[in-house]
Amino acid sequence: MSSATKGARARARVEVTAAIKDEARRQLAADGAAKLSLRAVARELGMVSSALYRYFPSRDDLLTALIIDAYDSLGAAADAAHAGVAEQQPVRRWTVVCEAVRSWALAHPHEYALIYGSPVPGYRAPDSTVQAAARVGQLLIDIVREAHRGRGVAVRPLPPELRSEGERLAADLAPDLPPAAITALVAAWAQLFGLVGFEVFGQFNRVVEERPAFFSHAVQQLAHDVGLLPQD
Amino acid sequence: MSSATKGARARARVEVTAAIKDEARRQLAADGAAKLSLRAVARELGMVSSALYRYFPSRDDLLTALIIDAYDSLGAAADAAHAGVAEQQPVRRWTVVCEAVRSWALAHPHEYALIYGSPVPGYRAPDSTVQAAARVGQLLIDIVREAHRGRGVAVRPLPPELRSEGERLAADLAPDLPPAAITALVAAWAQLFGLVGFEVFGQFNRVVEERPAFFSHAVQQLAHDVGLLPQD
DNA sequence: GTCTATAGGCGGATAGAC
């Protein structure tokens, strides 16, 4: 077997794999992750269902691939947005990253639902998804770390019962951040996705109209909560 | 037909309807809303699928009933918790209501997913669900309104591009609240469900350990953001 | 209101030929 043949085969495999995932994403949008079906994907691609099993051993493996792709796509969008403002003030970088998350979610609502919406019943996420999931959080941590480096912090102090939790979080995620700051950051991280989720999932319908401005303002408050703004 | 017979029939109908919804909730937990099936519900109840159509004209109507029940159940839990502390300080009432939301969500994760998770593909929520959905938000509004009554506000001012949005929100939801306060409140509302959703949907797994304390602390910050705490 | 029967679909997964 020539290595040229090997290369051609490998290329074909990559292409078919990509086509399967693309069609699967289309179906995700139409029917949701719970109903993602290898058979329907195969039908749409003009293949027979059993052929797909050569690419994805089971439905859950296809789902895992889609989840990792989604986290990667979001992470890439956030990174790219951040790269454009990497030299600016932390609060500006924070805002830009949050807005990139929002934009990505609005542009890919079904993939957003896949990774931040309700868990898919019966699906157990393998550890490989956990790594991919960490990217946005890491970026936010990096922004706050740099902001705090050498210039002290300005967040609400931790109550005693959270002190050890804060220390553990700091040790795990950002050893150079004070426990109160990393705790506030984790909360802000969840709250950011609360804002995004409410908009993407329609909870803001007939409530919030000026959504970009509303979001920016809210995210500014979060920046304040994690100590990126001068105190009042 | 005697009115006694009529009463008995009506009672039977209520009971069967309740049994159908109970079984449907059980299946919601197992398979998710997207796969909720009248047939499976019927099977489990020892009925035949066509019989269910006398109670719910379609699968979506059953789903609507479950959604309204879930909002009502959450609203009742929040109201009950609030009633226990109605005489206390606003910040205390705020915290208690938020904690009630969290507790309800952890106790009913699948119903939580139904109302605050990814939308069910292909399902269009009728207007009747919108009313039921408003209850928790209304309770939070009431708490903030009372706190602000006559004693001024303490929230970040609105940027100019949000002023009209804030005025509209105030007019719609709480005419006696300053625009900046109602805007902050809507944001805090979304952020609250961000915190709850991350915990219920597993995003805090291997990240946050001391969850009740973490949640209380975060919710305290939200109370501050909506002006319920003395300024620093 | 409940039943049987039926129409007209859908799914995951595997075996074995080519």
Add this chain to the structure above:
DNA sequence: GTCTATCCGCCTATAGAC
């Protein structure tokens, strides 16, 4: 890697008898 054929299951919804 792709095919056919197959197993065995599932679904919504309706018609018409009782």
